[in-house]
Amino acid sequence: MSFRFQRRIKIAPGLNLNISKSGVGVSAGIKGATVSAGKRGLYGNLGLPGTGLSYRSKLNKEESRRQPSPAAHLRSYLEAGNELAVRISVESDGDVTILGMNGEAFSDNELSVIRKYLGDTIRDALASHCEVMNSNLEELKNIHKGTLPASNHSNYEPRPFNSPRPAKSKPLSYGLWGFIWPPQKRRITELNQLLEKEHTEALKRWNSEKKKHFELEEKRKKLETEDIFESQNALAAVLEYYLADIDWPVETLIDFDFGDDSSTVAIDIDLPTEDQFPDIEYKVPGRQLKITRSRINTTRRRGMYRDYAHGAALRIAGLIFNHLPPVNTCVISAYTQSDEGDVYLYSVIVRRDEWEKLNFGLWNESEPVTLFDHFTFTRNMTKTGIFKPVTPLNLDSLN
Incomplete structure (x- = not known):
């Protein structure tokens, strides 16, 4: 999927x-x-x-x-x-x-x-x-800095309905001219009737949207608090919802597949290649009223690419263990696309009990690459952050 x-x-x-x-x-x-x-x-x-x-x-x-x-x-x-x-x-x-x-x-x-x-x-x-x-x-x-800790219960939080109730316009005044000239009074009356009609229609739409919002919230609540313990389709729907809720800084393609008993899930992350990665900085030169753009150096871009590649996996693992209590183990792999086919950069197996032992108080000060040391993984990367192809792990590796 x-x-x-x-x-x-x-x-x-x-x-x-x-x-x-x-x-x-x-x-x-x-x-x-x-x-x-x-x-x-x-x-x-x-x-x-x-x-x-x-x-x-x-x-x-x-x-x-x-x-x-x-x-x-x-x-x-x-x-x-x-x-x-x-x-x-x-x-x-x-x-x-x-x-x-x-x-x-x-x-x-x-x-x-x-x-x-x-x-x-x-x-x-x-x-x-x-x-x-x-x-x-x-x-x-720094995408890993929003990573969630593990939880053994549902963390459903209702979304508020933030659309404001349509305000009712103040009726137009007839004024002195409206009282002494009937056509003016009729015109003002018609305008007030139009304003009233528009407000009634706007209020009707608002009530309909509000009702639909809370109906969807009730379905989402049931999905996250009950259905995920009984259905893989529910697990998939919840996973999709929260993956989409992450503010991904680059376009991301994700594939996932649950094991037979819903306690395991395999994730594939399609990453851009390093040369496709954002590398532009902006500044105002001197006293000029303009903006100039320049490319960051290769070493810095490679470091950001390395951190993002690892941080994305950690962010997804945290989401799984926080919002999907039935899942105890996940294998997450990242790959890039090339003319020769998919090239895998790493695979990591993360278990819930390992995740629960992590010190999230020190999380923000840790580099994503070093955090992989807490788990089982395969990766071939040079000290300067250059990835070399690996064979990805799969669900059979979890047995």
Whole structure:
């Protein structure tokens, strides 16, 4: 049985910044996130009257030449400590584009003013964003740090229904004009009726989604607290659920097969090859408003690949022994695909009683490679982290 997880690292082009008082967030896919910036700092999703393009739209370029230019207006505005809402996007080459809130371009003179007064703020935001994106590389080598201890009982936890109840809009007021002119009153009445209808329909959908959510939770509760002790299909469903719940930093293909009595399970992990592994770091060079990308060195990438390959197996073993009480032993193997076929990097046999003896208090300080020493495994790896093919263990090896 197999299934595919889509947990891909997607780093630039099209990276976006979402900046607020609490820090910098990252979203991928949609180009251009709202940034509000001023001499006193950054504020997320903030458009104040008289700022951004609404401010610029008030500048009449056809007025007398004696009037200050738009750039001069903007300079005075920012010097006064006001905020300016702009949109920032980073192109595939790392160059930064600064636009108005509606996507309209600033003139060269206006951009010069923005860079002068908001440059440090934007640069700090870009640097913070680079730190977030670079942290994905650290997650690759630290995937084992989320590993769970063993448990002999179900660890089902209900998921809350987080969708907020639709708010009811306040009825539109008739106003004085509505009382003295019947057509206006009818129009307001129709609009209020439409708002009421839309709220009723939204509430109906919300109640339906809420009911469906709790029905699914009841099924999941039964699956995890009762069915897993009686059915391999239930074990497989629970294993799939929690494997998909792991935030895999790279796309991962996993195959698994239970033994005849459900006390054993074999896992195969399809890993990317080392040269397919993420190896890009991002930084803001000097005082420039741009992001540059560079490859990490081979030694560092190989170390991250080695740690991820071992850490993935440990993470899966912890999931099995924490959420599948009937399973006492698992054999986990990792392989890569090549033109010559599947090439196995290692196989490890992990037993529940061995897992229960581990000191998880020291887990985060331990390297994934050394943690394999607690178990039976086959692996041919050089001191520098280069894997050589091995013959994988199988369920027969557990007897």
